Amino acid sequence: MEKREMIYLDNAATSFPKPYAVSDAVKKYMLYCGGNAGRGGYESAIQAGRLVYECREKLSEFFGAKSAEAVFFTMNTTQSINACIRGSLKKGDRVLISNIEHNAVYRPIYKLSSKGQIDYDTFSVIENGVAVSQEEIIADIEKKVTKNTTMIVCTAASNICSVRTPIREIGELCRSRGIRFVVDAAQAAGHFPLSVEDMKIDALCVPAHKGLLGPQGCGAVLLGEGVKMQTVCEGGNGVDSLSGEMSEDPPERYEAGTLPLPAIAGFGEGIEVVKEIGLERIEAHEAALFKRAREELLNIGGVKIFCPESEGSVILFEIEGKGSEEVAAELAKAGICVRGGYHCAALAHKAMGTEESGAVRASFGIFNKESDVDALCDAVRKISK
Amino acid sequence: MKELYGMCVAEIGSMTQAMRAQRLLSELAIPSTVQKTQSSSGRGCAYGLYISCAQKENAEMIFGREGVKIRVWKNAK
Incomplete structure (x- = not known):
């Protein structure tokens, strides 16, 4: 490969x-x-x-x-x-x-x-x-x-x-x-x-x-x-x-x-x-990346974050007027791997109110860096224009 | 098998139980080896945990306390 x-x-x-x-x-x-x-x-x-x-x-x-x-x-x-x-x-x-x-x-x-x-x-x-x-x-x-x-x-x-x-x-x-x-x-x-x-x-x-x-x-x-x-x-x-x-x-x-x-x-x-x-370090690192993403994404017009107050390793968002798969595909072109759609979670998307078009999920791990979050947010900014 | 002279074998029914038994013994610095063995119970596969017969009593005590299921004790041939 x-x-x-x-x-x-x-x-x-x-x-x-x-x-x-x-x-x-x-x-x-x-x-x-x-x-x-x-x-x-x-x-x-x-x-x-x-x-x-x-x-x-x-x-x-x-x-x-x-x-x-x-x-x-x-x-x-x-x-x-x-x-x-x-x-x-x-x-x-x-x-x-x-x-x-x-x-x-x-x-x-x-x-x-x-x-x-x-x-x-x-x-x-x-x-x-x-x-x-x-x-x-x-x-x-x-x-x-x-x-x-x-x-x-x-x-x-x-x-x-x-x-x-x-x-x-x-x-x-x-x-x-x-x-x-x-x-x-x-x-x-x-x-x-x-x-x-x-x-x-x-x-x-x-x-x-x-x-x-x-x-x-x-x-x-x-x-x-x-x-x-x-x-x-x-x-x-x-x-x-x-x-x-x-x-x-x-x-x-x-x-x-x-x-x-x-x-x-x-x-x-x-x-x-x-x-x-160490689990504590992993948890803290992922939450820090989440907070950084939340802060940056909330400053982009047309971006909505779901359940933004819950901090962890997963952030779910949508860009107004764009389908989640469309956004995920655009991000993929920029070399950023996220997942659009429904994430095999019918119940959760119904509870979230995103069962119509799904949403975009970015999920962080211990090997991600702040620059990865920044790259995601820059790309989202461009897509949202 | 000269090295098995004076060795006792605990016949155990599963690999997991055999490994557990070996772990318990190693915590007491009692050396042991695990080998597949001919079952004497008629139930199918079995593992033999080989230890010095001098440690058999200690082993029986720890296995009894920890609930390790030993089918039968034998002398190694």
Whole structure:
């Protein structure tokens, strides 16, 4: 692939660039190990098993889970969420989701609901384009919980703007009512702290390739203590191989088929890089870039920023009279990578009031600089004229 | 296998449990190795955690405390 200059502001889709340590770990696994974890008994297979276990340990420590066994791998966050939703719900259950969920949450819930298997409702995190207070969010949930409510699925941070949800408070509420709490941390993991045990999360779904700086092709679920689910995919996992049933114990219970070992190698290194930089520093850096972008964009006539008061790694805007895809295409011509449209977030765009034309999302990462923000704003200024 | 003389083997049902067991032992500076082994339970794949038999009691204690599932202890041949 040809190398060209670009300003990458689509870190909410996937982070770029990846740290050298990450690509090096992937390469090393592929060149010098290559074994399949939990299968053979030769040295490279045992090495692969160790690599997988060490990545489980790193995830468990980073996200405050009880143990490495609480971590199972998937291909991405969407698979993680699907495993938790489909593996937990039964006929007649009621689920609450926020009104800013990504389609990774909305679509499986919608499908189960449309087949008459479950019932669901939404609670408001954004209303008419304005972020709702934490107290109002909790009050709305309290109001909508019924005796049949068995699960709340909620994103920790929106994928279209920097609005966050009060995960700790929702976790408390769920624990006190015996409701399973599933958290989509696609836009939160590696951006700000989350803790499975402290926040009373039953299942935390994370990607390798976004804030945790790893490769695509791997996600994980971190289970709360004692959480057990049905399997949604069955097959070989190197445990109890003579049985027709999947093995009982996590994590292998939820891991049918060969794991994405190169990606897991990189995932582990990505976590190490994030730890070395420090979550506080990452959060502060991204918020500083957000504030700079907000300040500059607000000074450009015809530019509207959505939920500007919520500071984080994602800024959503539109230019009056121009479609979001048109703006994104113009920015691409200037070498600036952002995403227009709907960001696989039907509910969130409805709540934001942008379901007609979508909006433009710029999302920052730890490797972005102030000059990247300035380049974005200069280009937007030119496009808006 | 001369180096396995006086070695005991804990048969464990999964790679994750075997790695966990090895990690727990390493924290106590007890050396161990993991090898795939013939299952004696009839349940399929198994991993053998090889340690000096002199450390077997310590290992049993720590595994019991930490909930590591050992299918069976054997002497290494």
